Amino acid sequence: MAAAAAAAKKSTKPKEIMFTWEGTDKKGTKKTGEQTATNELAVKAILRKQGIKPTKVKKKGGSLFGGGKPIETGDISLFARQMATMMSSGVPLLQSFDLVSQGHENPRFQKLVMDLKADVEAGGTLADAMRKFPDYFDSLFCNLVHAGEQAGILEGLLNKLATYKEKSESIKKRIKSAVSYPITILVVALIVSAILLIYVVPVFADMFKSFGGQLPGMTQFVVNLSNFLVANWLPVFGSMYGVLTAFKQAKKRSIAFQHWLERFSLKLPLFGALLKASSIARFTRTLATMFAAGTPLVEAMDSVAGATGNIVYYEASIKIKNEVATGVTLAESMRNTGIFPNIVIQMTQIGEEAGSIDKMLNKLADLYEEEVDNLVESLSAMMEPMIMAFLGVVIGGLVLAMYLPIFKMGENI
Numbered sequence: 001m002a003a004a005a006a007a008a009k010k011s012t013k014p015k016e017i018m019f020t021w022e023g024t025d026k027k028g029t030k031k032t033g034e035q036t037a038t039n040e041l042a043v044k045a046i047l048r049k050q051g052i053k054p055t056k057v058k059k060k061g062g063s064l065f066g067g068g069k070p071i072e073t074g075d076i077s078l079f080a081r082q083m084a085t086m087m088s089s090g091v092p093l094l095q096s097f098d099l100v101s102q103g104h105e106n107p108r109f110q111k112l113v114m115d116l117k118a119d120v121e122a123g124g125t126l127a128d129a130m131r132k133f134p135d136y137f138d139s140l141f142c143n144l145v146h147a148g149e150q151a152g153i154l155e156g157l158l159n160k161l162a163t164y165k166e167k168s169e170s171i172k173k174r175i176k177s178a179v180s181y182p183i184t185i186l187v188v189a190l191i192v193s194a195i196l197l198i199y200v201v202p203v204f205a206d207m208f209k210s211f212g213g214q215l216p217g218m219t220q221f222v223v224n225l226s227n228f229l230v231a232n233w234l235p236v237f238g239s240m241y242g243v244l245t246a247f248k249q250a251k252k253r254s255i256a257f258q259h260w261l262e263r264f265s266l267k268l269p270l271f272g273a274l275l276k277a278s279s280i281a282r283f284t285r286t287l288a289t290m291f292a293a294g295t296p297l298v299e300a301m302d303s304v305a306g307a308t309g310n311i312v313y314y315e316a317s318i319k320i321k322n323e324v325a326t327g328v329t330l331a332e333s334m335r336n337t338g339i340f341p342n343i344v345i346q347m348t349q350i351g352e353e354a355g356s357i358d359k360m361l362n363k364l365a366d367l368y369e370e371e372v373d374n375l376v377e378s379l380s381a382m383m384e385p386m387i388m389a390f391l392g393v394v395i396g397g398l399v400l401a402m403y404l405p406i407f408k409m410g411e412n413i
Contacts, residue, residue, distance in 0.1 A: 019043045022056040069106050076136050077165035079113065084158035094121055112136065125149055140286065140303040141165075147293045157293055164289045167365070168307070171278050171372055178274060178376045185387045189394055196398050198233060201226035204402045215405055222401040259311040266312060270382065274375045279313040280344060281368035288361035298325050312339060330357070343367075 021043055022032050031052055037043045040057045047054045079100060086096035097117035101110045112133065119129035127146035130137035137145075141161060148157035205223045208215060215223065229236060250257040266272045286307040290300035298321055305317035316337040323333035331349035334340045344364055351360030 017059055019057055019059055021047060021054055021058075023047055023052045023054040025053075026051050069108070071106065071109050071112060071136055073165060073169045075104070075106070075109050076141075077162045077169065079109075080158045080165065081162035084155045084162065087155040087158070093126070126154070138306070140290075140307060143295070143303060144289065144293045147295060151294065160289055160292055164285060167285060167369060168282060171281055171369060174372055174376045175274060175278055178379050179271065181380065182383050182387060185391070189391055193394055193398060194229070196395075197222075197226045197229050201398070201402065202230060208405050216401075218397075218401045219404050222398060262311045266310065270379055274372065274379065275310065277368050277371045277375060279308045279310045280340065281365050281372060282307050282309055283313060283317065284344070284361045284368065285365035288358045288365060291358035291361065297330060316340075 017039075018034055018036050019040065020032070020034050022030070025031055035043045035046055037046060040059075043057045044054045082100045082103070083096055086099060087093065091099065094117060097113050097120070101113040101117075104110055104113070115133075116126065116129045119132070120126055125146065127142050127149060130142045130145060144157050144161055145154065148154035201222060205226065208219070208223070251261060265275055268275075283304055286304045287300060290303060291297075295303075301317050301321035301324070305314045305321070308314055308317060316334075316339050319337055320330070320333040323336065324330060328336075329349070329352060331345050331352055334348060335345050347360050347364055348357065351357035354360075
């Protein structure tokens with residue numbers, strides 16, 4: 001009885017986690033280190049007893065791994081693919097960790113893999129080990145690994161997860177490339193315009209003073225703008241930096257602002273269609289992956305909602321979950337949201353009736369991923385002439401304004 005009570009007491013003891021900390025001692029000297037505890041408050045209490053004032057305490061994991069490049073999504077999909085390959089070749093799970101770790105050059109990734117191995121070797125499941133690193137293994141990943149372990153099909157699900165991660169990351173990169181190109185051009189145009197207005201235009205303005213006479217309206221406007229910018233460059237660029245910083249902080253800290261931004265982005269004339277297609281592709285790909293793992297539809301919708309990447313489709317996924325729980329079919333509940341195209345609803349309905357919904361959803365995901373590719377190419381083709389026209393108006397306009405007085409002088413000679 002005493003042994004049983006001791007065992008029960010031990011099992012209820014909170015599990016200690018490794019934290020990294022930064023702080024200063026009584027002399028103000030900066031100190032850093034690691035400390036195991038049940039939570040951040042416990043770490044701070046331990047440090048204060050040691051005479052150290054903590055300034056930062058973080059759970060070890062993610063960017064707190066040792067030196068090397070940050071661990072990226074591609075590393076995680078490669079890890080899943082390699083583990084599946086090792087297991088299909090008959091390599092034991094623990095030995096697979098060693099082989100995968102040794103085949104990677106990034107120390108952070110190697111440490112992550114060996115930490116997973118240590119937890120599994122101690123008797124834990126792979127899914128539980130992954131849940132300790134939420135920065136790399138989201139709930140969808142962990143839930144599918146858990147389902148694979150329970151059903152004895154871990155190898156197959158790791159392969160599906162690798163494919164899912166690769167396709168999801170591919171969509172993200174395409175959208176980033178479509179958005180980053182015009183933003184980069186705008187930033188370059190802004191920098192070039194600022195350099196011209198601050199350094200080049202004043203030289204021309206001094207030269208124009210020696211000419212005498214009235215400057216053309218366009219030239220006078222540019223000279224006035226240059227004078228204003230030279231006299232107030234600090235407030236102007238400070239305001240621009242402040243607005244940009246405020247935008248980033250609002251996006252990072254305000255959930256309401258994030259949701260408004262995501263809703264607004266779907267209404268943009270050029271990028272809205274791209275974002276809708278990518279959200280539908282994520283929705284169908286994630287749901288197909290969950291179905292393939294044997295996850296019940298109602299349970300799967302939570303992971304699907306988080307994977308869509310947009311609050312509109314997140315809320316629609318939750319609505320679908322609630323309706324399906326009451327007996328409504330998936331296709332009908334998708335129709336009730338009013339945001340899915342008819343082809344998605346019809347193909348989903350066919351899949352439900354034929355008992356092959358996972359295959360039909362995968363086909364839909366392929367279709368919309370291809371549409372994302374086409375939209376990115378179309379946007380690039382449309383943006384190029386628009387950007388060239390913008391640069392011509394802004395940069396060309398500044399240059400033309402500076403040469404107009406010279407042309408006028410030539411006409412008077």
